[in-house]
Amino acid sequence: xxxxxxxxxxxxxxxxxxxxxxxxxxxxxxxxxxxxxxxxxxxxxxxxxxxxxxxxxxxxxxxxxxxxxxxxxxxxxxxxxxxxxxxxxxxxxxxxxxxxxxxxxxxxxxxxxxxxxxxxxxxxxxxxxxxxxxxxxxxxxxxxxxxxxxxxxxxxxxxxxxxxxxxxxxxxxxxxxxxxxxxxxxxxxxxxxxxxxxxxxxxxxxxxxxxxxxxxxxxxxxxxxxxxxxxxxxxxxxxxxxxxxxxxx
Amino acid sequence: xxxxxxxxxxxxxxxxxxxxxxxxxxxxxxxxxxxxxxxxxxxxxxxxxxxxxxxxxxxxxxxxxxxxxxxxxxxxxxxxxxxxxxxxxxxxxxxxxxxxxxxxxxxxxxxxxxxxxxxxxxxxxxxxxxxxxxxxxxxxxxxxxxxxxxxxxxxxxxxxxxxxxxxxxxxxxxxxxxxxxxxxxxxxxxxxxxxxxxxxxxxxxxxxxxxxxxxxxxxxxxxxxxxxxxxxxxxxxxxxxxxxxxxxx
DNA sequence: ATTAATTATGCAATACTTTTCGAGAATTAT
DNA sequence: ATAATTCTCGAAAAGTATTGCATAATTAAT
Numbered sequence: 001x002x003x004x005x006x007x008x009x010x011x012x013x014x015x016x017x018x019x020x021x022x023x024x025x026x027x028x029x030x031x032x033x034x035x036x037x038x039x040x041x042x043x044x045x046x047x048x049x050x051x052x053x054x055x056x057x058x059x060x061x062x063x064x065x066x067x068x069x070x071x072x073x074x075x076x077x078x079x080x081x082x083x084x085x086x087x088x089x090x091x092x093x094x095x096x097x098x099x100x101x102x103x104x105x106x107x108x109x110x111x112x113x114x115x116x117x118x119x120x121x122x123x124x125x126x127x128x129x130x131x132x133x134x135x136x137x138x139x140x141x142x143x144x145x146x147x148x149x150x151x152x153x154x155x156x157x158x159x160x161x162x163x164x165x166x167x168x169x170x171x172x173x174x175x176x177x178x179x180x181x182x183x184x185x186x187x188x189x190x191x192x193x194x195x196x197x198x199x200x201x202x203x204x205x206x207x208x209x210x211x212x213x214x215x216x217x218x219x220x221x222x223x224x225x226x227x228x229x230x231x232x233x234x235x236x237x238x239x240x241x242x243x244x245x246x247x248x249x
Numbered sequence: 250x251x252x253x254x255x256x257x258x259x260x261x262x263x264x265x266x267x268x269x270x271x272x273x274x275x276x277x278x279x280x281x282x283x284x285x286x287x288x289x290x291x292x293x294x295x296x297x298x299x300x301x302x303x304x305x306x307x308x309x310x311x312x313x314x315x316x317x318x319x320x321x322x323x324x325x326x327x328x329x330x331x332x333x334x335x336x337x338x339x340x341x342x343x344x345x346x347x348x349x350x351x352x353x354x355x356x357x358x359x360x361x362x363x364x365x366x367x368x369x370x371x372x373x374x375x376x377x378x379x380x381x382x383x384x385x386x387x388x389x390x391x392x393x394x395x396x397x398x399x400x401x402x403x404x405x406x407x408x409x410x411x412x413x414x415x416x417x418x419x420x421x422x423x424x425x426x427x428x429x430x431x432x433x434x435x436x437x438x439x440x441x442x443x444x445x446x447x448x449x450x451x452x453x454x455x456x457x458x459x460x461x462x463x464x465x466x467x468x469x470x471x472x473x474x475x476x477x478x479x480x481x482x483x484x485x486x487x488x489x490x491x492x493x494x495x496x497x498x
Numbered sequence: 499a500t501t502a503a504t505t506a507t508g509c510a511a512t513a514c515t516t517t518t519c520g521a522g523a524a525t526t527a528t
Numbered sequence: 529a530t531a532a533t534t535c536t537c538g539a540a541a542a543g544t545a546t547t548g549c550a551t552a553a554t555t556a557a558t
Contacts (some may be wrong), residue, residue, distance in 0.1 A: 003266055003516080004306045006301075022534080032518055037535075053525065054534060068389060122375055129394050130372075138371070138399055140389020145378050152388055156401075158389060229353070252506075271544080280506050286545075302515065303544065 001029060007040055014049045014058050021055040024139065075208045076154055076230035081105040083228045084168060084204060084247045092165040094122055095194050098149040099170030101204045103127055109134060118162055120150035120190065144186070151186040153234075159193040167198030173212040176240035179221045181214040188216045195219055202226040207237055221246065253295045255288055255327045263298050263307050265327065270304040287294070323353070323418045325455045325479035330354040331418060333453055339363065344443050345373050347364030347398040348419030352376055358383060360411040363368065367411055369399035369439065393435070400435040408442040418473075422461040425452055425489035428470045430463040444468055449450045451475040458487055470495065 004013035004030055013020045022040070026033040039240040044051035050059050087096065090113040096102050098121030109115070113133060119125050120139040128136040139162075141155030156241055169191060173181045181202065182188045195201050195218070205228045226247040233248040241248055262269045271289070293300035298307040330353040333399040337343065339362040345351050346385055347370030355376035358364070362382060368374050369388040377385040388411075390404030418440060422430045429436045431453065444450050444467070456478045475496040480486055482497040490497055 001308065002270070002301055002304050003299045005268055033534085034519080035399065035517060038516090122371060122378075124374075125392060126371055126397070128419060129392060129397060132394060137403075138387060138389040138392055140387040140399065140403075141383040141386055143374060146377060147376070147383060154386075154389075154407075243286040282544085283509080287506085355500060 001031070003039070006036070007043060010036075010039055010043060010056075011048060019057045021053060025091065030231060066215070077104045078108070079230045080204050080206070081108040082230050084202065085110060086249070087166060087202060087226070088115065089165075092116070093118070093163070095098075095119070095159075095162065095164040095168050095198050097168065097191060097194060098147055099172075099204075101112075101206070102168055102170035105168060105170075107203065117243060118159075118164060120155055120159075121146040122150075126157065131171060147184075147187070151190055151191070155232040156189060156193045159190075159197045162197045166200045166202055167194050168204075169194065169201060169203050170226045170231045172203070172205065172210075172218065173209050173214045174203055174224075174227070175211050175213050175220070176221055178213045178217065180218040180224065181212075182216050182218055183214040185216055188218050191218045195223060200225045205230050207231050207235075208236065250290070253382065255285070256292060256409055259285075259288055259292060259305075260297060263305060265331070265495045268304060273304075278370060280471055304438060308396055313386045326353040327357070328349045328358040328479045329453050329455070329477050332361060333451065335498070336432040336451060336475070337364065338414075341365070342367070342412070344408075344413040344439060344447050345418040346370065346419050346443060347396055347416065348421075350455070351417055352418035353451065354417060354419075355487050364428075367408075367413060368414075368438045369396040369408075369447065371399075371402055372452070396433075396436070396485050398436075398439070400439055405438060408439075408446045411446045413447045414442050415449045418443065418450060418452050419452065420453075420458075421452070422463045423452055423470070423473075423476070424460050424462050425493065427462045427466070429467040429473065430461075431465050431467055440467045444472060451477060453477050456480050456484075459486065 009029065010020065010025060013025065020034050022033050025036045033079065040049065040051045042058045043049045046054065048059065049056045075203060077100060080101055084105050085108055091224050092115055094117045094118040095117060096106065096117055102121065103123050104125045109128065109131050111131050111133055114135070115133065116135045116137065117128055118137045118139055119128065120141065122143065125136055125138050128134050139150055139155055139158045141150035142151070142152040144151050172191065175181070181233065203224045210229070221244060224246065225240055228249045229238065238248055258278065259269060260275060262274065269284050274285045287454055289298065289300045289305045290458050292298045293305065294479065298305045326349060329350055334357055337359065341364055343364060343366045345366055345368040346357065351370065351373050355373045358377065358380050360382055363384070365384045365386065366384065367386045368376055368377065369390065371392065374385055374387050377383050388399055388404055388407050390397070390399035391401040393400050450473050452473045453472065456467050459478070466490050470493065473495065475498060476490055477498045478487065487497055
């Protein structure tokens with residue numbers, strides 16, 4: 001039995017049972033407790049589980065393939081997510097695009113009141129399903145291998161039938177002059193449809209992606225109602241956006 | 250034995266079993282462990298597998314961490330998946346329901362020719378995205394929290410527009426007299442639509458779910474063209490199905 | 499076709515990793 | 529406090545990796 005296999009087994013047990021005993025796993029996998037102890041320690045160091053006296057427990061933070069360390073600028077995105085949540089009200093209909101910032105928002109979504117959320121993003125949808133009070137509606141269509149989102153005609157048609165209260169647009173590049181831009185033509189079409197389908201458009205972006213311009217244009221800066229970054233609203237970096245009167249959170 | 254042959258053998262083993270041991274392959278292919286070690290290293294450098302101490306593991310395995318119920322059922326499902334693949338031809342349009350058997354099938358899907366696959370299952374879709382040659386189309390709609398599949402009116406409407414060559418129906422309970430049954434009314438509607446949308450219906454089920462009956466009926470046994478279980482086609486357990494002339498694989 | 503260059507394989511010695519075990523220290527439960 | 533369990537550590541054993549080298553097989557060049 002390979003170390004890798006043990007690690008997988010352990011991760012699965014932790015996921016399913018929320019806790020594991022050193023002894024049980026050692027018996028089950030037919031190795032010494034020492035070995036399992038080292039495995040648990042290793043997985044703990046990776047942040048995948050939490051080692052405790054006599055075994056390990058789930059880290060409850062990690063569901064699915066969601067690995068915080070793998071997400072670039074995770075702390076920033078987490079903060080953006082928390083700010084975004086302050087905009088959400090009970091019973092609202094929300095539209096969420098893809099990207100790791102939205103994925104983080106999906107993870108942080110409030111649990112205590114009902115919401116209806118439309119998304120074309122597979123990872124975001126999976127994350128939303130963790131929240132029992134959220135009705136998640138997947139906007140279907142042809143899936144993009146890399147981005148793991150639905151794109152193309154079907155998706156746009158479906159979006160044309162939706163009218164959401166808020167749309168959270170993740171990823172993308174934002175510049176005061178040039179507006180919101182993307183490097184994938186199909187993603188541009190998708191975002192345009194999402195903007196059309198929402199009363200209020202909220203752009204979520206880490207400050208690093210501000211003042212960057214890509215090939216294709218999604219919309220003018222004026223079409224965006226609210227901008228959320230990890231920076232405080234009065235940060236000089238956001239000066240250009242403050243000047244044109246964009247709401248900044 | 251040519252190097253190419255060994256590499257192909259290894260890749261296939263990794264794909265089917267998720268892992269390989271240096272020793273096993275060396276014996277099987279009748280070359281030294283050194284050679285296999287070099288092969289594994291080579292394949293790792295190509296990014297095709299992940300080399301670990303003592304062998305290698307699949308690298309896409311970790312991208313989506315799916316739950317293997319228990320090792321035995323998993324082996325059965327894996328075998329069912331392999332049988333199902335023998336039915337698939339280039340360029341076909343395929344419909345796949347949810348469930349762990351279909352998830353396993355999704356994992357094992359052939360990589361070397363193009364396919365178009367429709368599915369309402371989030372985990373199956375994610376798994377399919379691992380295959381560059383497969384065009385995956387998600388049949389959108391309201392998502393079920395537990396089953397992680399799209400259900401409801403939208404989903405059924407979309408399916409009404411599809412005509413697939415084959416439909417792989419996972420999970421569910423099959424009995425010669427009572428036909429295919431389910432315990433969730435909405436899932437019944439979904440499966441009915443999937444059956445209507447396909448020229449050929451293939452039921453995938455572990456033998457343990459045969460002769461079980463649930464509350465709601467999806468279809469008669471006659472509506473199913475092909476049955477795949479982990480058992481050999483001539484197994485006495487499948488006697489009832491053999492008698493009515495169902496194709497069994 | 500023969501030679502030279504390149505690549506692939508197996509072997510042996512050595513280095514490295516992983517696992518197990520035992521004894522004592524630390525922790526937890528009663 | 530006492531007993532029971534779990535943890536840490538070092539050493540030994542088992543297993544795996546690396547290296548250099550000899551030989552065989554393949555490819556390219558003359």
